[in-house]
Amino acid sequence: MKILALDCATGACSTAVTADGTVLARRDVAMARGQSEVLVPMVLATLEEAGLGFGDLDRLAVTVGPGSFTGLRIGLATARAMALAAGRPLIGVTTFEAFAHAVPAGRRDGRTVLVAVESRRAELFVQGFAPDLAPMEAPQVAPPGQVRLPEGPLLVAGDGAERMAGALAAHPDARIAAQAAPDAAVVARIAATREPGGGMPGPLYLRAPDVTLPGGTRP
Known part of the structure; x- marks a missing residue:
């Protein structure tokens, strides 16, 4: 089973491609902000190193939180878009699970x-x-x-x-x-053990975000 996993739920961005439990390629960059600029290039570089395209994947995986509100939104949005474009299931893994299994x-x-x-x-x-x-x-x-x-x-x-x-x-x-941050390779390992659900995974925030929209509403 070939899996692309990604994480930017905490203070880093991490991507990994695995095949039947073997890590083919991995990228990790420590960063508190700016994930939207680096995540997609990291994914593409990881796939290139692994010698795979989106069509070769069996599923994708992403951390769903808790963690940084902005990082979670970026990670989930990116993973959902890629899963939809590739026509592959997306597995959500909590940040708790990613740290525990590491x-x-x-x-x-x-x-x-x-x-x-x-x-x-x-x-x-x-x-x-x-x-x-x-x-x-x-x-x-x-x-x-x-x-x-x-x-x-x-x-x-x-x-x-x-x-x-x-x-x-x-x-x-x-x-x-x-631990500094979740490892996308661990996220992939967990995702390999799960059956895809009926829809896209959603975020696990646990508390309201610290930002508000005009008018005082929260996103």
Whole structure:
């Protein structure tokens, strides 16, 4: 199965092409803004390196959030347009899942994985995963000191993991595995295990955007 995956949900842009689990090509660029200018050229360069065109793909995949409001909109819009043009299904993967599945099995070592995603505000976006990476609960939106911590051995992952350090001081067995941004190759790996749905995936924002339109309405 050949998959094109892309991510710009947090502080970077990432693209990858995989074939039956093997990474054929990958691009990663750290950036807080300007994704709209670089994402499409990155996709085209990744496909060229992989020696594939859109018609060779079986499906596309994209992170749906939570994360940066602007980055999510750009990533989803780009992925939807490409999927429609290629006539291929598009699989949505949450930012939580992308971070959790990026932690090597040996590092998890039977631990619960708590993924903390940066909101660029006082709160973090947080979700817990069992050692087998099954989601344990609905996502939380809370300041680090108010996050509900699972009992037992714990590993905190994600780009917001280091902000959890103070809250973990009293936890008897917690480790931090901070990650800069989701990896599109991991997004592709997750997407390969899922059946396409009936429509295009939508964004997972968890809180209202910080921008408003004229008249005070939110997009």
